[in-house]
Amino acid sequence: MKFARIGAPGAEVPAALAADGSWRDLRGVLVDLTPQALVAGLPSSLDGLPTVAPGRFGPPLAGIGKIVCIGLNYRSHAQEIGSVAPSEPVVFLKAPDTVVGPDDDVLIPRTSAKTDWEVELGVVIGRTARYLDDEQDALAHVAGYTISNDVSERAFQMERGGQWDKGKNCETFNPLGPWFVTADEVPDPQHLGLRLSVNGEVRQQSSTANMIFGVAHLIWYLSQFMVLHPGDVINTGTPEGVALGSSVDVYLRGGDVVELEIDGLGRQRQRMVQA
Numbered sequence: 001m002k003f004a005r006i007g008a009p010g011a012e013v014p015a016a017l018a019a020d021g022s023w024r025d026l027r028g029v030l031v032d033l034t035p036q037a038l039v040a041g042l043p044s045s046l047d048g049l050p051t052v053a054p055g056r057f058g059p060p061l062a063g064i065g066k067i068v069c070i071g072l073n074y075r076s077h078a079q080e081i082g083s084v085a086p087s088e089p090v091v092f093l094k095a096p097d098t099v100v101g102p103d104d105d106v107l108i109p110r111t112s113a114k115t116d117w118e119v120e121l122g123v124v125i126g127r128t129a130r131y132l133d134d135e136q137d138a139l140a141h142v143a144g145y146t147i148s149n150d151v152s153e154r155a156f157q158m159e160r161g162g163q164w165d166k167g168k169n170c171e172t173f174n175p176l177g178p179w180f181v182t183a184d185e186v187p188d189p190q191h192l193g194l195r196l197s198v199n200g201e202v203r204q205q206s207s208t209a210n211m212i213f214g215v216a217h218l219i220w221y222l223s224q225f226m227v228l229h230p231g232d233v234i235n236t237g238t239p240e241g242v243a244l245g246s247s248v249d250v251y252l253r254g255g256d257v258v259e260l261e262i263d264g265l266g267r268q269r270q271r272m273v274q275a
Contacts, residue, residue, distance in 0.1 A: 003033055003042060003144070004179035005058040009101070012058035016046055017179070024049040034063045035231025038126045038143045042182070057178035058101045060146055061124060065232045067094040067174065068222055069150060071164070073212050073237025080245030089213050089221055092164045094150070094174055094235070102177035102268035106151055107275040108254060109170045114154035115252040115272070118238035119196040119204050119260040121189065121215070122148035124180050129219055129228040138219035141228065144180035145189060147262050148235045149196075149270065151175070154244050154251075171275070176233070178266045186264065189215045194239060196260040198252070204260075206239030 005012035006023060014026040014033045024046040030037045071090035072078045078085045100106070108115045126143025151174065157167025186192070189208060196204040208214075213221070218236060222228055243251045252258070254274040261267040 001042070001044070001182050001185065002179040003182070004060050004177065005033055005062065006052050006055055007058065008056060009058065012062070013052050015052045016043065018046045023052040023054060025052045032062045033060065035065060035229065038124075038230040056101060057103065059099045060177045060180045061231060061233070063231055064096040064099060065229050067096060067099070067233045067235060068226070068228075069094055069168070069235040070213070070218060070237040074206065074210050074239040075212055076206070076210065076240035077238055077242065077245070080240045080242070085212060089218060091222070091225070092168065095169050098169055098172065098174040099176050100172045100174070102147065102175050102266070103270065104172065104175060105273045106175065106258070106270045107170070107172045108252060108272055109153055109156070110275050112153050112155070113251065114243070116152045116154050116243040117196055117198065117203065117252065117258050117260075118150040118152060118242055119194045119262070120148045120150050120235045120238050121192060121194070121208050121262060122146040122176060123189070123215055123219070123234040123236060125228045125232040125234070126183070126230050128230065129223040132220045132223040135216040135220045138216040139183065141219055142183040142215070143230065144182045145186050145265060146177055146180040147260060147265050147268055148233070149175040149258070149260055149268060150235050150238060175268055175270055178268065181265055192265070193263040194260075196241065196258065198250070198258055199256055204239055204241035206241075208236070210239060211237065
């Protein structure tokens with residue numbers, strides 16, 4: 001099932017997609033799509049629920065706990081930026097307040113010269129994962145999957161003291177959604193096509209099959225270092241085709257339009273706006 005939050009920023013209505021193609025208002029059965037709702041269990045029947053008029057899609061989850069990001073998780077991406085493919089996952093964090101809706105404007109930071117795009121599979125955690133014994137049970141801790149754009153400012157990230165957080169946590173730097181698809185509808189997250197274009201020109205086109213570390217391994221691995229709680233999100237890394245890997249300056253500027261999609265998970269479209 002697809003779950004989303006529809007409406008103006010701060011006033012989104014929790015909704016689910018019915019078999020007839022209409023979005024149904026979930027406020028009669030839950031307050032919002034929160035970590036608590038994931039724990040309590042999302043509704044499986046939409047019978048009798050009123051419809052919600054399509055409009056702006058907000059982030060598909062309210063109250064996100066933490067966003068755990070994986071760097072250099074596609075060998076071709078590591079190669080294009082001159083890095084060695086890692087022997088263990090490269091881990092960094094994004095603050096939840098970077099999250100915006102999938103079609104909201106993205107603000108290019110003041111003094112930015114190297115704002116970049118990154119289409120990524122986002123994993124929504126649905127069950128607490130702590131010191132998992134192996135990968136076999138890892139996917140049972142997933143509530144669903146979504147699209148994440150891990151927007152990055154490369155000069156801030158790599159040229160201002162070597163601390164990635166500076167280039168990853170700028171305002172609006174994590175468009176998420178338009179919805180999350182429950183895990184039962186994505187039986188194999190390692191065979192999903194990813195695509196991203198800038199101003200209509202395809203920049204990234206790959207598959208999650210090309211990840212160095214798959215979703216199950218990442219959940220198991222991260223659980224050895226931190227507790228993954230319901231409502232946490234894992235950004236699983238981006239394939240080749242980012243601006244950082246280009247031989248010419250194709251970094252984002254005000255007015256640029258970025259469009260991205262993942263098979264079965266929908267599409268995003270953002271306009272770049274100078275902060």
